[in-house]
Amino acid sequence: MDKQYFLAPYLANNHWSLFIISPTKKEVFILDSLKGNKDKNNYLLSEVIEDVFKGTKFTWSMVECKQQNGRWACGFMVLGYMMEFIWQTTRVATQKDIDQLLRIIMPWFFVKMFPNWSYTFK
Incomplete structure (x- = not known):
C-alpha cells in the first residue's frame, strides 16, 4: 500500500468524528469532539478498518482534541481536524x-444534501 495516511470522516448517530489511519505505521487515531470515555470499541468503523486491513495489528489512540460546546458543531470540528492534519507540515x-x-x-x-433548500451564503 503506497498511502501513508487515510482520513476517514465518520458519521454515526448524527455525530461526526475523524479517523486518521496509517497502514504503514500500523496506527489509527480517533478524533472525537464529544470524546468522553470512549475507545475504539465505541465505533463501528473500527471493526471495518480491521476487516479491510486483515492481519494488521493496529495501535489505537484517542486523540486529545478540541471539544465542542454544543451538539451541532461536530462537522465543523472534523473539518478543522482535517485541515490541521493536512497543513501541519506545510x-x-x-x-x-x-x-x-x-x-x-x-x-x-447544502445543495447536495438539501436540493430544495435555498439560502444565500455571504
Missing part, C-alpha cells in the same frame, strides 16, 4: 483560511 491554518474554506464547502454541501 503551514498553520488561520481563522481566515478556515472561514474561506467553509464559504466554499458549505454551499456545495
Whole structure:
C-alpha cells in the first residue's frame, strides 16, 4: 500500500468524528469532539478498518482534541481536524483560511444534501 495516511470522516448517530489511519505505521487515531470515555470499541468503523486491513495489528489512540460546546458543531470540528492534519507540515491554518474554506464547502454541501433548500451564503 503506497498511502501513508487515510482520513476517514465518520458519521454515526448524527455525530461526526475523524479517523486518521496509517497502514504503514500500523496506527489509527480517533478524533472525537464529544470524546468522553470512549475507545475504539465505541465505533463501528473500527471493526471495518480491521476487516479491510486483515492481519494488521493496529495501535489505537484517542486523540486529545478540541471539544465542542454544543451538539451541532461536530462537522465543523472534523473539518478543522482535517485541515490541521493536512497543513501541519506545510503551514498553520488561520481563522481566515478556515472561514474561506467553509464559504466554499458549505454551499456545495447544502445543495447536495438539501436540493430544495435555498439560502444565500455571504
